Amino acid sequence: MILHIIALAAIIATAVLAIEFKDLLISTAMLAAMSLMLSLEFYLLQAPDVAITEAAVGACLSTAIFIIAIKKTARYENGAC
């Protein structure tokens, strides 16, 4: 029960941080942390298949795609490099 509460609170905290940061690279790292916490929550809910998928796709592949997109465009939210 304690682990559930910690994981859900960490999901909400990292999601809010990902919205609030103006540096998009840190926002991407926060999204990866949110995916990791979400996979921990899936594991606690006894769905290891979904946890593996979430950890691989959410924490690694989407982060790589976001990093590529940031590399091609601007790094900060107001358009400055």
Add this chain to the structure above:
Amino acid sequence: MNGSSVIVKVVSLAIILPALTFGLYIIAHGHLTPGGGFQGGAIIASALAIFLVAFAKQASKTLRKNLLSALECLALLGFIGLSFLGLGKSFFFNFLANSGLIFGQAVPFGPNPGFINTAGVIPLMNFFVGLEVSCALTIIVLTMLKAGGDKK
């Protein structure tokens, strides 16, 4: 496009090979442990994506898009053909299970240590789906990495 820094290169070299091995393990044991074709393919694609992001210049020579898309189409065709092979009973019929042929060993009911030579067509389908998913996700990352120039 400049290469990444030394820290990124060394850490990704330390990660890539264990990640590839873990993905192959997940695919090969898909009918015994949690996981399967999609999960293992996603892990392999993650390792290849790290390789692509860290070593952009060398990786675009090693991984070619035509080869990857040909492999993906072949894997999807193999999956569909394997499902059509069971058409004697019904679509997606598990015709190899309990037959004594390859992957055809019967499983005792209840908890058991897990035998690799079981489950009929499920390991073959795991292999095909894993190949398809890993090639597909790698093509997405590779296409996005190559398209467009650098930032102005």
Add this chain to the structure above:
Amino acid sequence: MELAKIAFFLIFTYFLLACALLLRPFGKPAVSDMDEYFILNAQREAASNNVVASIVFDYRGLDTLGEATVLFAAVSSIVLLFRGAPK
């Protein structure tokens, strides 16, 4: 307008909270005939220890075919989208 937004937010939040209170306890589904059939018969029929894999690739194989087709469509649309991009 602001008042309408706040009212909508509050109503939706209370709707979600009410739904969360109506959840049944973890691991006790309402109708469990299908689950019991799979758990009792998957090892004999599909000869697989992993019941989830036997459902994904044997009992409900058509869903997996649709998933693979969706992935293929996504990849081909992305390659189509970036076909004329400058190198």
